[in-house]
Amino acid sequence: MSDRDGSSGPQGLFETERLRDWTPSDWLAPLASDERALAQAFFDGETGQSLARALRARLDAGAVIYPPRPLRALELTPLKAVRVLILGQDPYHGPGQAEGLAFSVAPGVKPPPSLRNIYKELARDPKLVPWEIPAQGSLQSWARQGVLLLNTCLTVEEGQPASHANLGWEVLTRQIVRAVAECESPVVFLLWGAHAQKTLTQALAQNGSQAEATGKRHRILTANHPSPLSALRGPQPFLGCGHFSLANDFLRACGRGAVVW
Numbered sequence: 001m002s003d004r005d006g007s008s009g010p011q012g013l014f015e016t017e018r019l020r021d022w023t024p025s026d027w028l029a030p031l032a033s034d035e036r037a038l039a040q041a042f043f044d045g046e047t048g049q050s051l052a053r054a055l056r057a058r059l060d061a062g063a064v065i066y067p068p069r070p071l072r073a074l075e076l077t078p079l080k081a082v083r084v085l086i087l088g089q090d091p092y093h094g095p096g097q098a099e100g101l102a103f104s105v106a107p108g109v110k111p112p113p114s115l116r117n118i119y120k121e122l123a124r125d126p127k128l129v130p131w132e133i134p135a136q137g138s139l140q141s142w143a144r145q146g147v148l149l150l151n152t153c154l155t156v157e158e159g160q161p162a163s164h165a166n167l168g169w170e171v172l173t174r175q176i177v178r179a180v181a182e183c184e185s186p187v188v189f190l191l192w193g194a195h196a197q198k199t200l201t202q203a204l205a206q207n208g209s210q211a212e213a214t215g216k217r218h219r220i221l222t223a224n225h226p227s228p229l230s231a232l233r234g235p236q237p238f239l240g241c242g243h244f245s246l247a248n249d250f251l252r253a254c255g256r257g258a259v260v261w
């Protein structure tokens with residue numbers, strides 16, 4: 001998930017935002033042609049149709065589902081622009097939180113605990129310019145710089161983390177991860193926690209040569225999940241991992257420029 005600590009109530013201006021209907025055509029319209037084709041093929045296929053039936057049934061039953069635009073990450077970060085891929089699990093499940101970007105909450109919403117630990121890591125990294133922890137938790141500025149903030153499951157029900165896990169979204173998001181791995185331009189994969197690390201392995205499982213090429217062309221950085229339950233645990237504590245400056249060092253060396261975190 002992007003974070004399972006999304007239990008707090010509305011804190012911003014977006015507490016009424018939710019998924020109202022199953023409308024893939026609306027979600028696909030803002031996408032670039034390559035990711036639109038990839039996602040359209042998924043929605044037209046058997047898994048996509050099964051997912052549609054499941055979500056329509058939950059909506060008809062009155063379930064409150066977030067976020068309102070499940071493909072928001074691809075809207076802001078086209079595949080051809082990806083410089084960094086950060087994988088989460090599923091959207092925040094509190095009212096007004098989810099905005100379709102992993103670890104990010106809607107503008108004006110207080111950062112949840114995992115995001116606060118991400119901010120702490122940025123603030124403590126001595127190789128970054130002095131970095132002040134913001135009061136709000138939207139990471140849209142990262143997304144617009146080529147940081148793909150992708151959850152492996154793209155919807156969730158209010159107050160029920162992982163409620164839409166294994167309904168089919170993971171098939172699409174593994175395809176997206178595979179497409180990023182196939183990019184010729186070097187990309188940094190930031191994989192925090194076992195779920196994110198397993199997702200990359202699964203995405204590349206059908207092609208051993210692609211997995212080998214991914215390791216050579218791209219930079220893969222792993223650590224524990226930034227959740228307070230695991231951020232300080234070994235063998236790879238999140239706090240102190242230095243991933244943000246390591247990512248920028250790699251991107252500079254490849255001529256792709258640093259991210260302004």
